Amino acid sequence: ERKITCQGCGYVLPIKVLTKIVDTVPYVQMFAIEDAFITGVMRRVIGCQMFTMDQYFTHRDERYWYRCLMFQDNKMLGTSKDGNSIHFSVWSSFTQNWCK
Incomplete structure (x- = not known):
């Protein structure tokens, strides 16, 4: 099965x-x-605040990020060069409808 990838910016926002x-x-x-x-x-x-990731990011105002902050509607997510693992971690909290 071939994976289709795309490049560029995307946003993950709490509702x-x-x-x-x-x-x-x-x-x-x-x-x-x-x-x-x-x-x-x-x-x-x-x-609204954005949280940072330890790589390249749109807005650097903190030293750490915590994926549950988005699920709790406290922050929004930008981009990083790490991308996949961090974005997947945040997205999974939404798809599973819980975060710890």
Whole structure:
């Protein structure tokens, strides 16, 4: 079986964060750089934090990350060069509907 991969940025957002963005975005002037708009402007407007990973990341304001922070609707996830293992760990907490 062949795996299909893609490159580029993606977002994993808790439903509360996504709902806040969707409800608020009509009242905020948008601009064409979507990653800066979502992870910068909208994150600040709705009062959401991002957590860092120990590799390359969009926003470095902490020294650690904890995957359950997303599941608990406290933070949103950006990107890292490690990617697969960290993103899979976070995503699995959503698909399993629990985190410890």
